[in-house]
Each structure stands twice: as structure tokens, then as C-alpha cells.
Amino acid sequence: MQNAGPAVPKTDCRDNQAMINQNNPNNIQPTPEFTDGESIVYLGHLPVELSASAGRLFLDAFKDKFAPVFGDGDRAQSVLENSLDPTHCIAAVSNGVLVGLLAIQDSQGSFLNPTLKIMIQTYGMLGGLFRMFGLAVLHHSTASDEFYVEGIAVVDEMRGKGVGSQLLDLLEQLALENGIQTISLAVINTNPRAESLYKRLGFVSTRRDKLWPFNRILGFPFESATFMIKNMG
Numbered sequence: 001m002q003n004a005g006p007a008v009p010k011t012d013c014r015d016n017q018a019m020i021n022q023n024n025p026n027n028i029q030p031t032p033e034f035t036d037g038e039s040i041v042y043l044g045h046l047p048v049e050l051s052a053s054a055g056r057l058f059l060d061a062f063k064d065k066f067a068p069v070f071g072d073g074d075r076a077q078s079v080l081e082n083s084l085d086p087t088h089c090i091a092a093v094s095n096g097v098l099v100g101l102l103a104i105q106d107s108q109g110s111f112l113n114p115t116l117k118i119m120i121q122t123y124g125m126l127g128g129l130f131r132m133f134g135l136a137v138l139h140h141s142t143a144s145d146e147f148y149v150e151g152i153a154v155v156d157e158m159r160g161k162g163v164g165s166q167l168l169d170l171l172e173q174l175a176l177e178n179g180i181q182t183i184s185l186a187v188i189n190t191n192p193r194a195e196s197l198y199k200r201l202g203f204v205s206t207r208r209d210k211l212w213p214f215n216r217i218l219g220f221p222f223e224s225a226t227f228m229i230k231n232m233g
């Protein structure tokens, strides 16, 4: 859709509180709202009623990564929806509808938390273990001064309107407020458009992780992931 839908005006971060309080072991914090004054509201949490939408958005946007691990049916939706930590994200909401989501992993936790128990309950013992192995292959360990972007997705009809850039910009603000030195992410080799967006926003590639033979074993339709960082200094 060209020039349709709400534009994304300048963000007015009226409530400039830190979204993720590094000193709070439970990571439970007030819910600051980054409002843009128009129809997209950026929230420092995922409202509980949007959990199902978040699961659908991520399953759809990250098919290449998630379908081999979670499948693509109701089970996948249920696992994802029930594994979310709503405090580890920035959500873009328009008229009550989730239009974008940036999932954050820091040293205290992450947005996506599928446990071994949930995986085994859902996929059986062998299926659960195999799928956990898939998740382990994609896992990144986060340093204490790092925000890792676990995933960023915008609904199809809102792409190319600045929502993704805005989500990343808000993450940077949050990083600065929390003394975070580095924002990092990994982009798979089949997603050059996302990689160019990150480059444009100042991320630089630091290494490429080849996934062979795990991509073959696990059925990932990509071969490598480029690790990118942006230093806040």
C-alpha cells in the first residue's frame, strides 16, 4: 500500500522513564508510553490482549526461523503466545491493533521464553528436545550492557512507513537511559532488505555465523546469519 494508512510522525517521548529497569530483578516496571500524537502509539510493553496478535505477527514474519522450530499451525501459535514476557518489548499499536513489535533480550531475560516443559508438552519428548535444539542453535547470550533484538516485525500493510525505524530508534533511547553500551541483532542471509535497513540506521556487521550442518539437520532455509551491532558511545 502506498501512502495509505497513518503516517508515522515524530515521536513525543513524554514519559521518558526507563522501560527496563536494570536494577529490578523481576524486570517489572511502570509502563511508559511513547506516543506519537497521531494514531500509532508506542508502548514499552505488550498489552495482554495483544498476545495472540504478537504470536501471529512473529510466526508470519519469521517463518524461515520459526516454522522449523514451532511448526506453523495452532500449536505454534499457542506455544508462542504462552511464552511471551510482555515487559521485554516495544509495541506499536494503532487503534488497538498491533502493527509492529520489537522483542528485546537483555541480561535479565527475553521476550520469547519457550521452556523445555512447554515444548515437550506440546510436541512430545523427542519433538520437544529436537525443537529446543533448534532454538539453541539460534540462541545468543546477552552481555550485561547489551540489548539484543530478538526479533522485529511490522505487519505487512504497514511496512515501509517508518514503523520499524521508529521501534529501533526507541530502543536506542531506552539503551541510553539504561546505560546500555551496545545494541545487537542477527540477520539471516536471505533477508538483505532488513540488513540494508540496519546498515542505514548505523549498525555494522561484526561476523557471519555459518549454520551448516545445523541448517540442514533442522530444516532452516538459510545458511548463515550476520551479527550486527550499534555502539551507543
Ligand SMILES: CC(C)(COP(=O)(O)OP(=O)(O)OC[C@H]1O[C@@H](n2cnc3c(N)ncnc32)[C@H](O)[C@@H]1OP(=O)(O)O)[C@@H](O)C(=O)NCCC(=O)NCCS
Pocket (backbone or CB within 6 Å): 061, 062, 151, 152, 153, 154, 155, 158, 159, 160, 161, 162, 163, 164, 165, 166, 186, 187, 188, 191, 193, 194, 195, 196, 197
Ligand atoms: C524489517 C521490518 C521490521 C522493517 O520495518 P518497516 O516499518 O517496514 O521499516 P521502515 O519503514 O522503517 O524502513 C523501510 C526499510 O525496511 C526494509 N524492509 C521493508 N520491507 C521489508 C520486508 N518485507 N522485509 C525486510 N525488510 C524490509 C527495507 O530496508 C526498507 O527500505 P527500502 O524500502 O528502502 O528498501 C519490516 O519490513 C518487517 O517486518 N519485515 C519482515 C520481518 C523481518 O524481516 N524482520 C527482520 C528480521 S532481522
